[in-house]
Amino acid sequence: MTIASLTAMPLRLATDYAEMSLFVVRAETTDGVVGWGESCDSFGISYPTVLSRFVDDVWGPVATGLSFDAALHALAEKRRAVGRTLGFGYSAAQSMSAVDIAIRDAQARSAGQSLAPLGSRASERLRVYAGNSHFLESREVDGHLELLQPLLERGVSMVKMRIGADWRTAMRVLTDLRAELPDIDLMVDGSELFSVAEALEMAQRLADLRISWFEEPVSAARLPAIARIAAASPVPIAYGEHLFSVEHMLDTMDAAAISVVQPDASICGGFAGAQLMAQTAQGRGARVVMHTHGSPITFAANALVAAATPGVDLIEYPFHLSPMLDRVAPAAGFGIPSIVDGFVAVPTQPGLGIDVDADVIEAGHRAFLDA
16 A cells, blocks of 8 residues: 555634634545645644645655655655755644654554554543633733633633733733632743743743743744743743754753743654654653644644653643534544543544544635635
8 A cells, every 4th residue: 555645735714713724634545545634833824835835846746656654754854855955844844744644644544543552552531721812911801711711611720821912911911810710720822922031021920920831932943042031930931833853842952941842743743753852852851741723633643642652641722723623523522512621532543533524624725725
């Protein structure tokens, strides 16, 4: 059995937050087995047609026509070969991640096995933390509590909030939120928006509010700046969604001493890349939590990485995606009603363990092309 085709599919799908563009890859074998993969750049994919060209011109030609293992080896070799010209990060890594996941999904499906075999799993369910894409300063505390209530009712006890450019207003709202949720673990995402001076002032205030981590206060590319913040911050500093390989993560940990690492299989090279990043970060003493912000394909891939990696038992849950998760993979059990006592079940069926609704994917692809 060989890979007959790798099809790049930019999508446009509606969520409770906004209409999102996404990018998935469909792998089909000569025996008709289909696997799915996805890329992410923090919030779906901003420029999916760029990733399509990577799949069509770079990754697809070296993997099509090969067996599963040979294709994965060829992709790794190609990534090394084109690093000097196309780079190792961003669109190159994101697009290859989708191809890697799609091939591994098809391979495991054809073998009748989960990507995280049941007998070797560290866990069968994962604790979720609610990821809120609405900036803190966008509404008063009552508005945020209304958004969070369905998650809190399902036992979710960890919440990540975003701080935007008006960070002083955001801090006031966060202070009110802490008063309303005294027993909830709160984290903060800086979305790479701030200067070192701003981040350090914010970190002091976040410590007073018992914030569990401060995510991406400055650009992930600014290692000296991250190092200054991490050295002085009383709050752990987190990075991951802009780390594109284990080597990139090690450079960041060595140079900047981050203490929370957030791998994402749809960003850092695929399933094996994310698991290696998680294991290596743990070996360096970091806390590891899975990042995710895409369709059920990404969520399933990252849930399975966590399930296969002892010590990784927490995954991001961007709750505004819940209706889209249910539309794309209705039987996967990833919607808010599937959360029990703050946990979500890890898929157990072959491959990624989910059945993607191909009609929904095709409709999303047409919507993108028509836009």
